[in-house]
Structures are given as structure tokens and as C-alpha cells.
Amino acid sequence: MSNQERKVHPSTAVLTAGFDPALSVGSARPAVFRSSTYVFDSPEAAERAFAILGGRIEPEPGETADLVYSRFNHPNAEIVEAHMLPLESHARAAAVFNSGMAAIMTAIMAHTRPGDAIVYTVPIYGGTQSLIQKFLEPWGLLGVPVPGGDSAALDSAIQHTPHCRIVLLESPANPTLKMTDIARAVASAAAREPRPLVMVDNTFLGPAFQHPLQLGADIAIYSATKYLGGFSDILAGVALARDPEIMKPIRARRSLFGNILAPDECWILDSRLPTVHLRMNRQSKNAQRIAERLATHPAVKKIYYPSLFTDPEQIRIRDAQCDYPGGIFSLILNGGKPAAFEFLRHLKIARNAVSLGGVETLVCHPRSTTHSAVSDEELQLSGVVDGLVRVSIGIEDWRDILADFESALSHAEAV
Ligand SMILES: *Cc1c(COP(=O)(O)O)cnc(C)c1O
Numbered sequence: 001m002s003n004q005e006r007k008v009h010p011s012t013a014v015l016t017a018g019f020d021p022a023l024s025v026g027s028a029r030p031a032v033f034r035s036s037t038y039v040f041d042s043p044e045a046a047e048r049a050f051a052i053l054g055g056r057i058e059p060e061p062g063e064t065a066d067l068v069y070s071r072f073n074h075p076n077a078e079i080v081e082a083h084m085l086p087l088e089s090h091a092r093a094a095a096v097f098n099s100g101m102a103a104i105m106t107a108i109m110a111h112t113r114p115g116d117a118i119v120y121t122v123p124i125y126g127g128t129q130s131l132i133q134k135f136l137e138p139w140g141l142l143g144v145p146v147p148g149g150d151s152a153a154l155d156s157a158i159q160h161t162p163h164c165r166i167v168l169l170e171s172p173a174n175p176t177l178k179m180t181d182i183a184r185a186v187a188s189a190a191a192r193e194p195r196p197l198v199m200v201d202n203t204f205l206g207p208a209f210q211h212p213l214q215l216g217a218d219i220a221i222y223s224a225t226k227y228l229g230g231f232s233d234i235l236a237g238v239a240l241a242r243d244p245e246i247m248k249p250i251r252a253r254r255s256l257f258g259n260i261l262a263p264d265e266c267w268i269l270d271s272r273l274p275t276v277h278l279r280m281n282r283q284s285k286n287a288q289r290i291a292e293r294l295a296t297h298p299a300v301k302k303i304y305y306p307s308l309f310t311d312p313e314q315i316r317i318r319d320a321q322c323d324y325p326g327g328i329f330s331l332i333l334n335g336g337k338p339a340a341f342e343f344l345r346h347l348k349i350a351r352n353a354v355s356l357g358g359v360e361t362l363v364c365h366p367r368s369t370t371h372s373a374v375s376d377e378e379l380q381l382s383g384v385v386d387g388l389v390r391v392s393i394g395i396e397d398w399r400d401i402l403a404d405f406e407s408a409l410s411h412a413e414a415v
Helices: 010-016 043-053 075-087 100-111 126-139 151-160 182-190 244-257 263-294 312-321 336-345 376-382 398-414
Strands: 093-097 117-122 142-147 164-170 197-201 219-223 237-241 300-304 328-333 362-364 388-392
Touching: 010 075, 010 263, 075 093, 075 237, 075 263, 093 100, 093 244, 100 126, 100 164, 100 197, 100 219, 100 237, 100 244, 117 126, 117 151, 117 376, 126 142, 142 151, 151 164, 151 182, 164 182, 182 197, 182 312, 237 244, 263 300, 263 328, 263 398, 328 336, 336 362, 336 388, 336 398
Parallel strands: 117 142, 117 164, 164 197, 197 219
Antiparallel strands: 093 237, 219 237, 300 328, 328 388, 362 388
């Protein structure tokens, strides 16, 4: 643990915390430790490690359980977790997973049991919605959806849902960018006994632009496949908590489920963390320039982007909890689905693909892809209409992407 004595700023700590070159033959950057098992100094050390892992004895202050077996823990997970902590304001514990869905599933399973309820905002990531409706509900949990941004409905659901254990917020929501007031949800949860945990999927704006733990949330969740990974070439997830006690059952479930991120992927993810602020800043600046110019384009009926919000309540939430508008916007085209498809068909630089947060610009049509399994009624309620395309802006020169969009929009206008 070099550099832990003196507190340094996050952009420094992400390069220096939790990694001691002396443990890796002096290598300046972390090595990859692929071993599935670790050698004990003595049989007593093995006995003690298992007793600590099994929760039968408490470690001494400063003592960490020896490495045992890579399904429980391994050096590359420890290194990348140590580097995530300074990036997420107020985080004191982190756990990496082999996907964002694995992080969400494990965090929920660790803190609920059959008979409990989860209050969650909609629209929400399609995988999360399916997890709740198709797996957790048949398993015995009650899922209570609340429209994102509707603070009164959220307060009421938190207060009146029996056995509410988790309040799961996704803000901004996918793909409408609807924002939910995190601090208010925290206050509402605090008014209930026992207090439900507030969990925020921070994939869209974190860790650069939105800080849920600082606002009082208990758990921040990431699909690290997106901005943290940053290059559309790994799947990963992270859970971060204000209180290490909240992370203990999550780590214990991860050991059972076997969904820890593998050493090679940890090493890749770790190499991306020092640049996440640089990339996200560039993506946000690019997206803002492009979105603000497209807002008045004749083929565009409406645009969802934080700097272009018009609803005073959404503006208030944005100003209270987001530092910058981020790299994602959605366009609603006048010509509906045919216009959306013509637009996608004529893009030359941006690619037609789902996912987001990579250095390359990606565009998709949620209604026929990511949100195609959701019922028509739910889709209309959540605003995922036929003419909507979602855009994730990369780090290209924004003028090239704008030109590409304008040229593709001229075809969309013609339908
Ligand atoms: C992609 C995504 C997920 C799921 O993450 P995976 O890494 O694909 O499992 C969850 N939430 C949001 C907001 C996402 O964009």
C-alpha cells in the first residue's frame, strides 16, 4: 500500500494506490497474476485464512486475509478495486464482477431474501428490468416500478411498500436521460425503519460527473463495460459502497457465485482507469456541441440531452447532482421508425451498435433492439418511441461526427 500515508488527489491515487512494485519484481505497472491458487506460509496460516474468510474470526487491525483461491480474491482484483476507490467519491469498499449485470444481481441477492421488495425507477436498463421481472419476482421478491424523475411517486413507494429493502435508481435513465433526485430518495429511505439501501446504477455519468455515494446513496453500481472500460473490448462490472459492512455480504455471494472478474480482464480494466476522466470530458464536450447543433435540425422532433432539458424539475435535479451533461443523447426523428432506419443506414463514421461509453461513436434504435422485449404500453410510458435513436459519442473530432449525422439526417428527412 504505497502512498496511503499522505492523502493524494483521485487522479494521482488511481495510478499509485494499492499496487506495490516490490511485490511484482519491480514492474512499474501491475503484472497479471493468473494463478488459480496461492501457497500458504504454514498450515496455521491456511487455517487462519479460512477462518477469516468464513467469518469465524475477525482479522487483526491492518491484517488482510491471505490470498487463497482466485474465485474468492486475486491480486489483480485487489489492484483494480484499490484504483476504483479514489475515483468514486466517498467509496470505502469495491468489488469487481465479470459484467455489470453480475454486479447488479449479486448486490441485490446479497441484501434481499424472498418476501422483500425492491422499488426501482423506469425506464431502466433492459437487462435489469428482465432480472427483476423474469428472475427475482418468480424467486419471491416484489418489484415496484416508479417512473424516473417522479419524486412524489418514489417517496410514496418507499414509504408504503412492505419489506422494502432496496431502492434501485438509474439516473439518468436509458434512453430518455430522465433524471431522478438521488438525495431525495436517500432522505425518503432514511425516514423508514429498517432503512432500505439506496443503490444507484451510475453507468451513464459516473465516475466523472455524478457522485451518488457523496449524495448519501449506499451502493454505486457500474457496467464497467461502458465508460470505465472505455474501448468496447471487455465486459466488467463494479459495485462500490460507502460502508465496508455493506460490501461484506456482496463479496461473500461473489465467492459463491464465482462471478469475480478474471485476472486478465482486471488488468485490462485497471489500465483504462487513469484515462476515464480524460475520455469522459472529451466525450461530454463533443456530445454537447453536436447535440446543441442537431436540436434545431428539421428532421429532429425532439432531443433528450441534459444541457437541453426544458422541464424546470429536471433542470433542478441536473444542476444539483451532475457536473457535466455527459456523452449520451437521444434523438426523436419526425419520420418515426423509417426515418430512424434511414439515418442508421447512412452513417459512415458512427457505427450502428448497442452499448455505449467507448471511444468510438455508436448509435442504436432502442425500440427494435435493446428495448424490443418490453411491452408496447411500458414503452410508450417510458418514452421509447419508434422514432428514437440513442447516440453514444466517442472521442473523434466532433466536426466529423456532426457532418456524418447531418448527412445521414438528410436521408432521414426524405422518408
Ligand atoms: C450495459 C448496462 C448494464 C449491464 O452491464 P453489462 O456489463 O452489459 O452486464 C447495466 N446498466 C446500464 C445502465 C448499462 O448501460
